[in-house]
Amino acid sequence: MWLRKVPVIIKTGQENQEEIDFLDTPTIQYLEEGFDSELICDITGDPEPTVTWSFEGKKISYGDKYAKVSETSNNLIVSNVTLKDAGAYACKAVQVSPRITEMKDLPIDVKVHHKPLWxxxxxxxxxxxxxxxxxxxxxxxxxxxxxxxxxxxxxxxxxxxxxxxxxxxxxxxxxxxxxxxxxxxxxxxxxxxxxxxxxxxxxxxGEKPAVPTAKVTVEGVDRLELSIDAKNHPEMPIVGYRVQYKEAGEDWSQAQSTYFKKASIYVLENLKNDTPYVLRAASKNAAGLSDYSVEVTKRTEKIISSASTSASFSISSCVALLLFLLVSASLL
Known part of the structure; x- marks a missing residue:
């Protein structure tokens, strides 16, 4: 069963005041490409609201492109619809009288029905x-x-x-x-x-790309820098590499994967410190991916805390002082 909204009426003394209500105006509406199409703004209020339309934030002026359906309707006619007519519209209503001033607007998302385009x-x-x-x-x-x-x-x-x-x-x-x-x-x-x-x-x-060679050139606390290279086919050059990596002992089904465009250095980041990782790489050209390379295992570096550094420095200082005293004593 279709239900229509009932406008709110406020009694002020001997007079009735009806607030602006957009009733059942759809907030998503459609225009038909190549035709004149109508946008609906079903509105009520007392005193009767004055209605204007806007498109993409700019007020619409009536003319060849836009027109009112009639003097008694607030609906908008959009002529000769194109895809450029899709976008953000708003129906804006204003009430002005000695006893009330109110402004409301209803945003309407407008889409254009059209045939497929590439x-x-x-x-x-x-x-x-x-x-x-x-x-x-x-x-x-x-x-x-x-x-x-x-x-x-x-x-x-x-x-x-x-x-x-x-x-x-x-x-x-x-x-x-x-x-x-x-x-x-x-x-x-x-x-x-x-x-x-x-x-x-x-x-x-096409030509299946050659299997690359991969090696770790720099080990960091949370990163590994890689060098990857593969033989190019003259008509179908290598465009990048897919690198899979996992912690040692894990299955390859648990591995993470990163794609790199062809460059000189490739970096795996956000790794765990002091952890052995196993990695392998596949080269990519326009025809697809190669088989994976030989697996490479490398451990990230351990984090050295400042406390450990200070303690190590203090012990070294004490040893150096002791040696100095022993040498000095032997010379006396």
Whole structure:
């Protein structure tokens, strides 16, 4: 059952005062791209409020773009709607009389219904046999788009070699490349009630990156500095490294992972002091990740407290003084 808000009426002597009430005005509203669309501001009050509209904080003036529905309505007509008309609107009401002055405004989040539009320009991807790859389709659409993936005119469904993840106008087709037949053209279809968009993403066979060599060059109390290097393929250079690290004795399933863009020094930070760590690295190029390198084990340094330092210094001083006295006595 639909219920309508009842306005609050305050009695002051012989007169009734009705406060501003936006009743059931929606705080999220929609415009239709390419059409003239109406925004609702359902309001009541006594004395009758004067209503104005604003968009992105600026007062709206009536003209070719904006108009009132009628003299008796506070609704707003937005002409020839485009995506630029989406944003933050406000319906503002003012009551002024000898017995009351009140101002209220209602923020309204306005979205524009439109067909899917591409939000990226990805048309190529690379992998290698026994590798894995993500093919991504990303669009802007309202209402949200539904996605379909096809290859060789057949719809792709989740399987051992393919998984599909859809969320917030983005679809990811995750492939395990079991054999060379999986290379080729993949069609992504994005669709809502206002239109359909299609794009071919070409999965090409690339070169698996070489396994890197990794070594620790500097050990700190809470950090390890690394040197990592791998042989480049001339047509598919190394772009970065993934480093996995764990405390000695832990399983690799418990390891942490950090990705570094290719540089000269790589630093693992926020480590425990005086703790042995095991690490390994994989190189990355456009086709994916290499196998992991040989494991390297290094211990972070121990924290030396100021008290220990002072005590050590005091003992050393005492030993030095004693030796001095013994030498002096032997010379007498």
């Amino acid at each position: 939000n990226d320009d990805k048309t190529k991807a690379y992998s290698f046999v026994d590798g894995s790859v993500n093919l991504t389709c990303e669009v802007k659409a309202e209402p949200e788009a539904n996605f379909t993936w096809t290859k060789d005119n057949g719809v792709i469904y989740p399987s051992d070699s393919a998984q599909i993840f859809n969320d917030n106008n983005t679809s990811i087709l995750q492939l395990k490349v079991n054999d060379s037949r999986m290379f080729g053209d993949y069609l992504c279809i994005a669709q809502n009630k206002l239109g359909t968009l299609e794009r071919v993403i070409i999965l090409q066979q």
